Amino acid sequence: MTDTHLLIAGETLSGDGRDTADVLDPATGEAIGQVTHATTGDLDRALEAAARGFKAWRGTGADQRAAILTKAAALIRERANEIGAAITREQGKPIKEAVGETIYCAMLLEFYAGECKRIYGRTLVRPAGSRVEVQYHPVGPVAGFAAWNFPALNVMRKIGGALAAGCSTIVKPSEETPSAGLALVQALVDAGVPGDAAQCVFGVPDEVSRHLLGSPVIRKVTFTGSTAVGKHLARLAADDLKIATMELGGHAPVLVFADSDIDKALDTMVANKYRNAGQVCVSPTRFLVEEPVFEKFRDGFVERAKAVTVGNGMDKDTAMGPMASARGLERMESLIGDAKSHGANLLFGGERIGNQGFFHQPTVLSEVSQEAEIMNEEPFGPVAILNPMAGEDAMIEEANRLPYGLAAYAWTSDPARRRRLAAEVEAGMLAIDTGGVSAVDAPFGGVKWSGYGSEDGREGVMACMVPKAIHEG
Structure with a gap:
């Protein structure tokens, strides 16, 4: 430049x-x-x-x-x-x-x-x-x-x-x-x-x-x-x-129901999660997965996270570049350490890559306590939270628990549930069975904080x- x-x-x-x-x-x-x-x-x-x-x-x-x-x-x-x-x-x-x-x-x-x-x-x-x-x-x-x-x-x-x-x-x-x-x-x-x-x-x-x-x-x-x-x-x-x-800011929930196409959800949302190293206001962050499909979703997510190619953004083969600053790396270290101290399982990643530039591993946490800071504050980095949920009511309650309401995502094949989610999930934008929440001819904005x-x-x-x-x- x-x-x-x-x-x-x-x-x-x-x-x-x-x-x-x-x-x-x-x-x-x-x-x-x-x-x-x-x-x-x-x-x-x-x-x-x-x-x-x-x-x-x-x-x-x-x-x-x-x-x-x-x-x-x-x-x-x-x-x-x-x-x-x-x-x-x-x-x-x-x-x-x-x-x-x-x-x-x-x-x-x-x-x-x-x-x-x-x-x-x-x-x-x-x-x-x-x-x-x-x-x-x-x-x-x-x-x-x-x-x-x-x-x-x-x-x-x-x-x-x-x-x-x-x-x-x-x-x-x-x-x-x-x-x-x-x-x-x-x-x-x-x-x-x-x-x-x-x-x-x-x-x-x-x-x-x-x-x-x-x-x-x-x-x-x-x-x-x-x-x-x-x-x-x-x-x-x-x-x-x-x-x-x-x-x-946001802290986008992703509600994954047992009746959804799990492989399609994984292919879409893993790529979405690590886009721009997670430094996206609408980045999917809290994956709320119905219990019957949690293990399948968890294992598939980790498999795909491991396949993400991290490198210099100028390299055509790079899928995820560095974080934008050193403070982003420091934030990741603090949030991941706090989550682990509250009993979270670190399934993959969690570390800085090398000592040149601001590269960080794609990271996956599971069974993360609501007491952990990362469950309450926007991480704005390449870390996904996977938690099993009992069913629709609990999933909606958790999706709406925080004062943030920018984007939310849901995966389900049930038309009636889609209508309920559209009415009940508190977000300025809701994507159902897709990873996209913006279009030039559609409003982009949030509610609450x-x-x-x-x-x-x-x-x-x-x-x-x-x-x-x-x-x-």
Whole structure:
């Protein structure tokens, strides 16, 4: 990578005494570049530009906005291999996944381009001579804060819907994985989004968030990250009654019933579990397996976990890359050690791999006590928990026990049970007999401590708009 700059009001900014921070390659632990931190003056300039950009961009016709976003999506597709390589170098995931993530950003932007023309109001029935019209207007400049685990997609979710709605944006990708987010914003500007309407900054996260959210220019904040940080940003937003979308942590349960196709469930969910080394907010984590099939599921899971190829994400044969940072390894050591101290069985893995980079074994634990920390706090790593369960009622109770509710998964061939699960499992997204919980045209978001508001789908655009009722006599 080359050193990463700021993109403010259409201008690239770096140097001039600005602070910088190293960006590490998680496969080696070595620095591969630096990211520039914005000064207070830079952030003020970005806010001034966002105010200007909102006036200009909201006045751009829907057809023109759609054409520009479609062109940006085409540029992202053209640059997908380059952006994907940057993701792998900075975050560690296999190159195939990184390029796929980038293509998904283009798909999402293409969908949002269409939504520019589908922002519908309505007219309410009134007596002759009077009417009530409901219109939707862009909320205003949006500040987005994106996590490191999906360096491109998290950024696109922050800005794509906002731009489709007619809002201007300032996004702060993670300083640990800066290049992909910056590349997406650059593609938008190259396609014709005004530089004042699509900006990218970096810096000390708390300092940047406090400065941007302390300004009356920003009317909405959108964030992907931990529940603790989400609560902090929500409090900052509340001081000025800013609208917020929070996509926070999860601890996804997987309910596996005796009537399911066990081999299909294993093939799907083991791959899903170790995708991105488990560093996925919707990663399946607590496998709640009906007792009659527990041994078969347990043995099949371990067999497949042992077959996962761990290595440098740039290697085409790698199925699981390194964790993104040393703190991830430390977290795994602590959680696995605590689980074992509470009587958990370590069936496979549990150790760091080598002493270069941040590699960790795919890990499987079973019969894990509810007292163990890993049963109550999101592990965010390559560790699966397998517990036998007595039946449906107990499985649903355990699935809903925690304050998290982002994604959940279930495997059953019973149509009536599917309907019950859809009604009773507390999650923003439920996948039944599949590993997928996201699509460009479907809302993505959680409930309880997993946040509020939605990204993706029509909901991702409407979350950046406010209704206005016009009463005419």
